[in-house]
Amino acid sequence: xxxxxxxxxxCYPFVKTGGLGDVMYALPRALVREGTEVRxxxxxxxxxxxxYKDMLTWKGSFMMDLTQDGHSFFVGIMELxxxxxxxxxxxxxxxxxxxxPYTGLWEDIPKYIFFSKAALAVLNYLEWIPDVVHCHDWQAxxxxxxxxxxxxxxxxGSARSILTIHNLRFQGICSLDHLKYWSGLPEExxxxxxFKVNDSEANMFKGGLAYADRVTTVSETYAQExxxxxxxxGLNSHLWYHRAKLRGIVNGIDVEQWxxxxxxxxxxxxxxxxxxxxxxxxxxxxxxxxxxxxxxGKFVLxxxxxxxxxxxxxxxxxxxxxMLDENTQVVVLGTGDPRYENAFRYYENTYRGQxxxxxxxxxxxxxxxxxxxDALMVPSLFEPCGxxxxxxxxxxxxxxxxxxxxxxxxxxxxxxxxxxGNGFTFDQYWADLLLDAVRRARRVFTEDRPRxxxxxxxxxxxDVSWTHSARQYLExxxxxxxxx
Ligand code: ADP
Numbered sequence: 001x002x003x004x005x006x007x008x009x010x011c012y013p014f015v016k017t018g019g020l021g022d023v024m025y026a027l028p029r030a031l032v033r034e035g036t037e038v039r040x041x042x043x044x045x046x047x048x049x050x051x052y053k054d055m056l057t058w059k060g061s062f063m064m065d066l067t068q069d070g071h072s073f074f075v076g077i078m079e080l081x082x083x084x085x086x087x088x089x090x091x092x093x094x095x096x097x098x099x100x101p102y103t104g105l106w107e108d109i110p111k112y113i114f115f116s117k118a119a120l121a122v123l124n125y126l127e128w129i130p131d132v133v134h135c136h137d138w139q140a141x142x143x144x145x146x147x148x149x150x151x152x153x154x155x156x157g158s159a160r161s162i163l164t165i166h167n168l169r170f171q172g173i174c175s176l177d178h179l180k181y182w183s184g185l186p187e188e189x190x191x192x193x194x195f196k197v198n199d200s201e202a203n204m205f206k207g208g209l210a211y212a213d214r215v216t217t218v219s220e221t222y223a224q225e226x227x228x229x230x231x232x233x234g235l236n237s238h239l240w241y242h243r244a245k246l247r248g249i250v251n252g253i254d255v256e257q258w259x260x261x262x263x264x265x266x267x268x269x270x271x272x273x274x275x276x277x278x279x280x281x282x283x284x285x286x287x288x289x290x291x292x293x294x295x296x297g298k299f300v301l302x303x304x305x306x307x308x309x310x311x312x313x314x315x316x317x318x319x320x321x322x323m324l325d326e327n328t329q330v331v332v333l334g335t336g337d338p339r340y341e342n343a344f345r346y347y348e349n350t351y352r353g354q355x356x357x358x359x360x361x362x363x364x365x366x367x368x369x370x371x372x373x374d375a376l377m378v379p380s381l382f383e384p385c386g387x388x389x390x391x392x393x394x395x396x397x398x399x400x401x402x403x404x405x406x407x408x409x410x411x412x413x414x415x416x417x418x419x420x421g422n423g424f425t426f427d428q429y430w431a432d433l434l435l436d437a438v439r440r441a442r443r444v445f446t447e448d449r450p451r452x453x454x455x456x457x458x459x460x461x462x463d464v465s466w467t468h469s470a471r472q473y474l475e476x477x478x479x480x481x482x483x484x
Contacts, residue, residue, distance in 0.1 A: 001035050002036050002132065002481060003038075003039075003130040003131050003132075004037070004131065004133075004134050004477060005119070005128075005132070005134065005159075006024060006027075006028055006038060006039070006040040006041065006136070007115075007116070007134070007136065007140040007143050008020060008024045008135070009042070009101065009112065009140065010042070010101065011025050011040060011087070012024070012257075013025070014042065014049075014089075015047065015101050017100075017101070017102070018306060019166060019251070019384075019385065019387045020136060022253065022254070022387055023166065023251055024136065025257075026253060026254035027470060027473070028040055029083055029085060029466075030252070030466035030467065030469075030470035031473065032085055033470075034470055034474055036474065036477070039085075039087075039088060039123075039128060040086070040088070041122060042087060042088070043089065043090055043095070043096045043111075044056075044078055044089035044090060044091040044092075046096060047099065047101055055080050056079060056080050056089060057078065058076070058078055058079075059078065059088070059126065060076075060126075061075060061076040061077065062121070062125060064117065066113070066117060066182065066183075066184055068181045068182075068184050069181075070184075073094065073095075073118075075090060075092060075118045075121060077090065077091070077126070078091055088126070090115060090122060095111040095114050095115070096111065105174065106174075108172075109174045109204070112140070112204075113142055113179070113183050115139065115140070116135075116142035116143040116145075116146060117142065117150070119133075119143055120147060120154075123155075123159075124151075124156050127155070129158060129159065130156070131160065131480070132159060132160050132161065132480055133147060133156070135161060135163045135164070135212070136166060137165065137166050137167065138171050138205040139172070140163075140208075141204050141205045141207065141208025141209070142183060142204055142207065142208060143208070144161035144163055145189075145207050145211045147161050149185060160213045160214075160480035161212045161213050161214075162212060162213065162214045162215070162476065163212035163214075163215050163216075164215075164217065165205075165215065165218070165384065166218055167384055168226050168231075169233055171204065171205040171233065171234075172205055173197060173201060173202070173204075174202060174204075175200055175201060175202065176196070176200055176201060179202040179204065180202075190202070194206065194207050194211075205235070206238055209235070209239065212245070213480055214246075214476060215242060215245055215247070216246070216248070216249055216473075217246070217247075217384060218248070218249065218250065218406060219249075219251070219384060220248035220250065221248070221405050222382075222383075222405040222406060223247060223248030227239050227240045227243060231382055247476065249476075250409050250410065250469055251387060251390070251469065252464055252467070252468070252469050252470075253387055253390045253394065253465070258391050258394050258395070260275075260394065260395045265367040266282055266368065266371050267281065267282060267285045267368075268282055270371075271460075272396070272461060275396045275457065276456070276457075279396055281296075282368065282371040283296055283298075283372040283374070284296055284372075285368065286300070286331065286368050286372030286373070287300075287329070287372075290358070291352075291353065292331070292356055298328065299374055299375070299442050299445050299446065300328075300330075300331060300374050301328065301373065301374070301377055301400075302332075302372075302377070302397065303330070303331070303332045303377050304366050304370070304376065304388050305336075305388065306334060306335070307335060307341055307359075308337055308340075309337070309381060310380060310383075311378070311379075311380050311381070313337075314431075315379045315429070316379060317340065318431035319431045319432070320343075320347055322435055324354065324355070325442075327442075328442065329355065329356075330354070330355045330356070331355075331358070331369055331373060332357045332358065332359075333358045333360070333362065333369055334361075335359055344357035345359065370391050370397055371397070373392075373397050374445060375397060375398045375399070375400050375424070375441050375445075376388060376398070376400065378399060378400070378402070378407055379402045379426075379434045380401075380407060381404075382405055383401075383405040383406055383407045384405050385409075386407050389401055389407060389423070390410060390464040392459075393410075393411075393422060393423075393459035393460070393464060394459075395460075396456040396457070398424065398455055398459060399411050399424075399459075400424045400425075400434075400437050400441055402425070402429065403425050403426065403427045407425075410464075411423035411425055414440070414455060416444075419451050419454065422455055422458050422462060424440055
């Protein structure tokens with residue numbers, strides 16, 4: 001049996017801004033089911049809901065030195081156990097009382113340097129020594145570095161480390177001096193190219209990737225893509241150099257959290273066996289709630305997404321009006337770049353009753369869209385894994401995706417000759433190809449409903465759970481344990 005400590009900046013239901021939060025929730029639970037002991041270490045953010053804060057128990061506190069000039073900071077530990085997973089929240093109001101939970105890089109860098117170090121100090125303090133410290137994204141990327149330097153001679157120093165890339169776009173880049181000051185890492189580390197972007201800038205993620213014993217990312221295709229110029233975000237050569245320790249393991253979703261049979265947020269829950277009789281009732285409720293024309297015969301296209309360039313929204317914007325016909329409705333749920341927020345508001349105003357733009361973050365509306373839409377668009381420019389297409393499939397909503405990263409690995413293109421496949425896909429990043437994919441999907445929906453229904457049922461049968469991938473992580477943990 002392995003002991004694994006997860007270190008990451010967000011975790012559903014305490015705080016979530018995207019897929020990382022889902023993975024930090026679902027993967028530990030899947031690992032516990034396989035017999036692993038898991039602790040999840042998180043910041044105790046001021047923005048966390050009071051109801052969760054009230055559930056925590058105080059486990060102790062200490063002062064930890066951090067900066068180059070030996071400045072010390074308070075580290076409090078608040079704990080919660082849920083479904084076999086132990087959550088340790090690191091309390092320090094100076095760092096974590098601001099933001100939602102992120103602020104801006106200038107403040108986030110000291111905050112996550114502190115967090116990366118405190119995570120290891122907490123494990124020593126609790127005398128809970130893991131076999132593997134599993135770190136997530138740039139916010140936890142200094143943990144593998146501290147493990148091999150400042151913590152090398154301490155109990156936790158015996159652990160191995162994994163750094164998982166959920167999104168390479170965000171890297172924690174700052175001036176070398178800023179990183180040197182806040183991290184208090186040995187001066188000689190900065191003589192090497194490990195952290196350096198150039199003579200004056202440092203990259204935290206780059207350093208973590210070099211120091212981790214293994215690097216994983218969240219799909220096999222993304223693991224290959226990030227070694228190329230287009231997807232590598234400036235770190236492609238670095239990742240290519242470290243390719244022997246790089247692996248792609250596709251994400252799953254928590255199938256209890258996302259279960260259309262038991263989902264209390266749906267007016268009419270349904271399963272694979274009665275999806276054809278019941279799913280449309282959720283569509284009517286969605287239309288009613290959003291002020292769209294109530295008609296189960298309409299083709300409802302959903303979009304649940306952060307509204308950023310990554311998500312391919314310039315393609316959606318480019319062909320939006322062509323995508324609409326009298327039989328089509330579009331529902332957008334998301335927040336982000338004002339350029340896209342305003343574009344979707346404009347379409348809602350222009351096409352009243354046909355388009356709804358919900359510029360907000362709303363878990364319960366997301367559930368209703370996954371259940372009520374016929375198809376979900378995910379036309380991303382790049383997509384490390386993508387969870388929305390997995391959730392959509394689980395709810396019998398057909399994904400329309402670009403063939404990149406995890407979208408390519410999880411959605412099999414519909415073949416109009418054989419009827420095989422579980423979604424509609426396109427390859428090049430061209431708006432016309434998105435439009436073509438939407439039209440192909442709509443044609444099957446309106447002209448060949450029996451075939452469409454088979455795709456819906458096939459989607460619901462697909463195994464999108466964590467079981468298979470959790471076992472791949474277990475093999476990786478065993479591999480690291482064998483290294484001693
Ligand atoms: P990313 O991590 O790049 O944002 P993912 O597809 O991996 O994308 O994960 C997105 C997660 O966030 C999904 O669980 C999705 O349902 C959720 N989500 C995104 N935007 C919203 C929103 N506006 N309201 C509710 N949930 C959202």
